[in-house]
Amino acid sequence: MATVTPDAPPADAPVQQAPVRRTAVRKRLVPYWLLLPGILWLLVFFAAPLVYQASTSVQTGSLEEGFKVTWHLQTYGDALSEYYPQFLRSVLYAATATVLCLLLGYPLAYLIAFRAGRWRNLLMVLVIAPFFTSFLIRTLAWKTILSDGGPVVGALGSLHVLDVTGYLEITAGQRVLATPLAVVCGLTYNFLPFMILPLYTSLERIDGRLHEAAGDLYARPVTTFRKVTFPLSMPGVVAGTLLTFIPASGDYINAELLGSTDQKMIGNVIQSQFLRVLDYPTAAALSFILMAAILAMVTVYIRKSGTEDLV
Amino acid sequence: MEARHDPESLSPPQISAIRRSLTSGRMAVTRRSLLRAGGAGAIAVGGLGALGGCGIPPAGRTEADNSADDHSAEEKRVSFSNWTEYMDVGKGNRHPTLDAFQRRTGITVKYTEDINDNVEFFGKIKPQLAAGQATGRDLICVTDWLAARMIRLGWMQRLDAAQLPHAYAHLAKPFRTPDWDPGRAHSYPWTGIPAVIAYNKKATGGRKVTSVSQLLDDPQLKGRVGLLTEMRDTVGLTLLDMGKRPETVTADDYDAAIARLQKASDRGQIRRFTGNDYTGDLTKGDIAACMAWAGDLIQLQADNPEIEFAVPDAGYMTATDNLLIPNKARHKRNAERLIDYFYEPKVAAKIAAYINYVCPVDGVREELAKIDKALADNPLILPDEEMAAKSHAFRSLSSREEAAFEDKFAKLTGA
Numbered sequence: 001m002a003t004v005t006p007d008a009p010p011a012d013a014p015v016q017q018a019p020v021r022r023t024a025v026r027k028r029l030v031p032y033w034l035l036l037p038g039i040l041w042l043l044v045f046f047a048a049p050l051v052y053q054a055s056t057s058v059q060t061g062s063l064e065e066g067f068k069v070t071w072h073l074q075t076y077g078d079a080l081s082e083y084y085p086q087f088l089r090s091v092l093y094a095a096t097a098t099v100l101c102l103l104l105g106y107p108l109a110y111l112i113a114f115r116a117g118r119w120r121n122l123l124m125v126l127v128i129a130p131f132f133t134s135f136l137i138r139t140l141a142w143k144t145i146l147s148d149g150g151p152v153v154g155a156l157g158s159l160h161v162l163d164v165t166g167y168l169e170i171t172a173g174q175r176v177l178a179t180p181l182a183v184v185c186g187l188t189y190n191f192l193p194f195m196i197l198p199l200y201t202s203l204e205r206i207d208g209r210l211h212e213a214a215g216d217l218y219a220r221p222v223t224t225f226r227k228v229t230f231p232l233s234m235p236g237v238v239a240g241t242l243l244t245f246i247p248a249s250g251d252y253i254n255a256e257l258l259g260s261t262d263q264k265m266i267g268n269v270i271q272s273q274f275l276r277v278l279d280y281p282t283a284a285a286l287s288f289i290l291m292a293a294i295l296a297m298v299t300v301y302i303r304k305s306g307t308e309d310l311v
Numbered sequence: 312m313e314a315r316h317d318p319e320s321l322s323p324p325q326i327s328a329i330r331r332s333l334t335s336g337r338m339a340v341t342r343r344s345l346l347r348a349g350g351a352g353a354i355a356v357g358g359l360g361a362l363g364g365c366g367i368p369p370a371g372r373t374e375a376d377n378s379a380d381d382h383s384a385e386e387k388r389v390s391f392s393n394w395t396e397y398m399d400v401g402k403g404n405r406h407p408t409l410d411a412f413q414r415r416t417g418i419t420v421k422y423t424e425d426i427n428d429n430v431e432f433f434g435k436i437k438p439q440l441a442a443g444q445a446t447g448r449d450l451i452c453v454t455d456w457l458a459a460r461m462i463r464l465g466w467m468q469r470l471d472a473a474q475l476p477h478a479y480a481h482l483a484k485p486f487r488t489p490d491w492d493p494g495r496a497h498s499y500p501w502t503g504i505p506a507v508i509a510y511n512k513k514a515t516g517g518r519k520v521t522s523v524s525q526l527l528d529d530p531q532l533k534g535r536v537g538l539l540t541e542m543r544d545t546v547g548l549t550l551l552d553m554g555k556r557p558e559t560v561t562a563d564d565y566d567a568a569i570a571r572l573q574k575a576s577d578r579g580q581i582r583r584f585t586g587n588d589y590t591g592d593l594t595k596g597d598i599a600a601c602m603a604w605a606g607d608l609i610q611l612q613a614d615n616p617e618i619e620f621a622v623p624d625a626g627y628m629t630a631t632d633n634l635l636i637p638n639k640a641r642h643k644r645n646a647e648r649l650i651d652y653f654y655e656p657k658v659a660a661k662i663a664a665y666i667n668y669v670c671p672v673d674g675v676r677e678e679l680a681k682i683d684k685a686l687a688d689n690p691l692i693l694p695d696e697e698m699a700a701k702s703h704a705f706r707s708l709s710s711r712e713e714a715a716f717e718d719k720f721a722k723l724t725g726a
Contacts (some may be wrong), residue, residue, distance in 0.1 A: 055365030064464065064710045066369035069362060086726070140591075148535075148597045173534050177597060178582045260583055261576055261725030268726035275430040276542075277717045280367070 057284035067280060079285045083269050087293070090265040093180070094249035097187035101195040101244045102237065104188070109199035109236075110229075114208070127196050135190065139257050142186055146176045146258075178260035186254035191247060195240040202236025203229070238305045246294055266290055370441045371464050378468060383644035390421040390642070391450040391649065394632070397501070398422065399665035408661050412652050418645050423448075428586065429457045436637070440466040445639035449646040452501050456543060458633040459491030459707045467497045468636045474647040475499070478654040485699060486631065486671045491707035498633040499650050502606070503669030505691060505702065506544035506628040509603035513617045514596035521621040523552035526600055527575035536581050537589045537601030538572070542720040543705035545572070545584070547628040548602055557628065557705045562712075569719050576723065584724045593618065605691040606668035620691075626701040629669065663692055 057075060061067035080087070112123045130138055146152055156162050157174050165171040171179040206229060214224040252267030259265075266286060273283035383389075401407040409420045426432045432453065439446045440461070453461070461467050472479060478499050486500045510520040518531060526536050527549075538545045547557040549568040575581055582598055583589075590607050592598040594615050603620065611618045634653075636646050652658055653672075660678030663670035664686055670679070670693060680687035690698040708716060 051361045052365055055362040056367070058362065059366060061367070062710055062714065063370045067367035069366050140588075143591065143597075144595075147595050149595065172579060175534065175597075178534070257588075261581065261723070264725035269721075272721040272724075272726040275434055277714055277721055279714065279718070 053284045053287060056280050057288055059281050063278050072281070075281045075285045076289065079282050080289060083266065083286060086264055086266045086269050087289070089263070090249045090267070090290075091293070091297075093184055093187060093255075093263075093265060094245050094251075096184050097191060097248050098195075098241050098245045100184070100188040101192050102241060105192055105195035105199055105240065106237075109196050109203055112196075113200055113203035113206075124200070127193055131193065135253060138190060139186055139253055142182070142189065142258060143177060146182055146185075148175050148177065152176070177258060178263075180259070180263055182258040183254050183263045183265075186258045187248045187251060190251075190254065191244045194243040194247070198239035198243060199233065199236040202233045202239075206232050234305065238302065241301075242298060246298070249294060250290060368441070370437075377465065377638040378643065381641070381643050383642045386642060387417050387645070388419040388421060388642060389449045389645035389649055390423070390447065391452075391646075392423050392425050392448045393452045393501075394426045395424045397424070397452065397632075397666055399661055408658055411658075412649060416648060416652075418648065420649065426452065429454050433457055433460075440464075440638060443638065445641065446637050448637055449640040449642040450634055450636060450649060452632050452634055454504075454541075455489065455491065455631045455633060456705070456707070456713075458498050458635055459489075460710070460713070461635070461637075462492055462497045463710070466638055468638060468640065468643060469496055470499070470636065470650070471644075471647060474644065475651045475654075477651045481654045481656060481659075481673045483671045483673050485629075485702065489631070489704070489707075498635050499654070500631040500671040501634050501653070502632050502666065503671055504630045504632060505605040505622075505669060505694075506539065506541075506548060506602055506630070507605055507608070507691075508548075508600065508621045508623060509593060509608050509611075510600035510619055510621070511593055511596050511598070511615075511617050512619055514599035519619070519621065520600040522623050522625065523548050523602075526602070527571065527580060532599050533578070533580055534582055535597070535599035536575075537592060537598040537603075538581055538584050539589070539602045539604075540584045540586050540724065541630070542717060543630065544604075544628050545602060546716075546720065547703065547705050548623070551625040551627070551703060552623065554625070557703050560706055562715075565716060566719070569723055572723055604668075606666060609667040609689065609691060622698065622701060624701075626703050629702040629704060631671070667692060669694060 055069060056067065058069055058071050058073060059067040060070045060072045060075075108127075112120055112127075116123050144150070153162070153174070153176050156165075156176065162171055162174055162176070165181055166173065170181045170184075176182050176185075210228050210232075211224055214228050219227065249265075250267050252265055252271055255263050255265040255268050270283050270286050270290075273279045273286065398406045399408055401410075406420075406422060409422055413419055432451075436446045436448070436451075441464075458467070482495065482499065486495075486503065488494065492498050508520055508523070508526065510518075512518075514535065515532070520526065520529070520532070526532065526538075543557070546565065546568050549572055550557050550560060550564060553564075553568060553571065555564045555568070572581075583592070585592065585601075587604075587607065589598060589601050589603060590611055593601060593603070594611065596617075605620070608618065608620045612620075634650050636643055640646060653662070656672055656674040656678045659670055659672035659675045660682055663672075663675060663679055664682045667686070669691070676687050676693055679693065686692055694702065
């Protein structure tokens with residue numbers, strides 16, 4: 001063996017390598033540490049309640065005797081066959097409100113993103129402003145706006161719009177409140193900002209030079225919109241429709257305040273089963289059915305929109 | 312064609328293709344996919360185990376473990392949860408009667424208006440009470456059927472009659488022996504709440520509305536009738552109108568009343584089932600006539616002369632809101648002193664003059680007349696004999712009946 005010189009690297013190498021590896025391990029752990037708060041949050045506030053509700057949905061019993069897990073899956077079948085009208089109605093109302101939000105929100109988001117100039121910030125504040133009052137107050141305000149003796153109903157009545165909507169069975173008699181129209185309007189109004197904000201974000205990111213380029217290639221404005229702007233705004237459309245549809249289908253405030261007995265949505269049923277009837281298993285089963293239905297619909301929708309079928 | 316399905320006849324390229332797809336394709340069985348499948352399986356098994364492990368224990372409690380150590384002597388305070396607009400308000404949003412109580416006894420009342428709805432409040436305090444824990448409240452005020460349920464579950468403490476001399480002496484006769492709390496062992500009424508009929512003269516075109524039959528059948532009122540979400544008030548008034556007694560209601564009577572209401576609802580007669588929010592609809596005239604709570608009406612009439620009320624000849628329902636001390640309350644003695652204080656006629660008159668509901672305290676008429684003569688003569692606050700004779704109460708229900716009745720009522724309201 002040769003004599004080792006004091007500054008020979010082999011002697012030092014292991015000493016130096018150890019801290020390097022430790023830092024490497026620590027570095028690899030960093031993402032997990034960063035994930036930890038989120039995961040804990042999810043476990044405590046999402047996973048645990050979910051398991052608890054899933055369990056409740058297969059229990060039987062009563063408040064006084066207590067509830068025991070009996071794997072009574074029949075609850076799901078009973079709940080579905082009993083309350084399918086409210087399920088269908090929820091999907092119908094939420095889908096209608098989502099389409100209306102898109103029709104109303106897209107032009108507005110487009111205007112704010114491309115044409116508003118120095119008014120842009122002000123307009124954005126106006127879109128968000130309703131959030132400064134509570135959901136309940138905003139919905140109650142509609143009861144005043146759409147009141148039977150109010151100007152809106154008066155105008156619609158004298159223009160015979162109410163006769164048409166009455167014929168279509170979305171209003172009843174000479175009134176708007178306590179009809180499907182009022183509930184859908186309430187849903188549309190309350191969830192409109194959830195549509196506008198993602199639409200605006202995706203539209204605002206579009207490079208204005210693309211429009212010029214399309215023009216240079218002799219595309220008319222309509223063609224430019226159809227071939228360039230709209231496809232590029234698809235992420236916003238998808239995000240906006242999801243953010244509108246999902247909460248709208250579970251909403252119960254609008255149906256409660258603006259609807260009548262024939263406009264109750266599935267959220268109202270879940271609320272009354274939980275709080276009034278105290279039938280926790282049925283309420284939990286209904287919640288799970290709603291969750292599964294939304295999940296299925298959203299999955300299909302995202303698949304479709306991902307493959308550009310929707311464009 | 313047959314031969315193609317025979318594994319023997321697979322060509323070497325086919326066999327190798329199958330092998331490839333098993334080892335490296337999308338369906339490949341790799342270590343990772345096995346781990347993933349194993350993990351999913353473990354989560355599924357664990358999940359099922361967790362589901363099975365859950366369960367909600369019986370909610371009832373035995374008498375013994377209910378009281379907490381009473382800290383009334385060393386902690387001079389009491390925490391009182393009540394409904395909104397259920398206490399007189401003076402300058403600076405203070406409550407003069409509560410301030411007077413503090414001056415007299417040195418006990419500070421922490422007064423919270425956190426009860427908006429019986430069922431929601433029950434949902435809020437249920438977890439603690441079911442687990443035998445303190446709710447942080449020494450005195451609560453809930454409607455009789457909920458009081459009955461919580462007494463039945465053993466969640467409310469027995470009151471010490473020796474601490475309640477005024478309450479014992481001044482409790483008005485109609486309130487003394489409810490079937491759900493014989494002898495008022497656990498509760499004392501805060502107010503009586505008559506449910507009667509109200510209408511907006513302008514909206515009905517000057518027509519009087521005097522019976523439930525008219526509410527449910529009059530074509531002039533179609534789509535402009537409001538009923539209450541309180542099952543016992545709506546069904547009770549309907550039962551009375553059908554000549555049945557809510558005090559002895561049977562399942563058949565109940566079903567008949569629901570069918571009667573359902574028929575009216577199917578015809579489009581009923582606009583909405585409401586809680587307190589009928590007041591706005593009635594004032595605007597969106598609801599022309601409705602079932603309504605008397606105390607609201609006195610306040611509505613003061614603002615809007617078009618509002619009228621009618622006591623049906625068939626009778627009306629009176630519910631009560633009741634003061635109760637929940638289990639594990641830290642200041643039971645202080646809470647009892649507060650209940651007793653509210654039963655001094657002078658104090659009761661001040662509160663009645665403000666909240667306008669039926670006062671369950673004897674000897675309040677003279678005191679109330681000193682504050683406002685008109686209020687003392689108002690049969691909605693101090694019922695005269697004729698009015699008192701028409702008052703009815705809903706029989707107390709077992710938990711099974713209650714669930715069945717509520718379920719049928721929920722279906723009637725569309726949910």
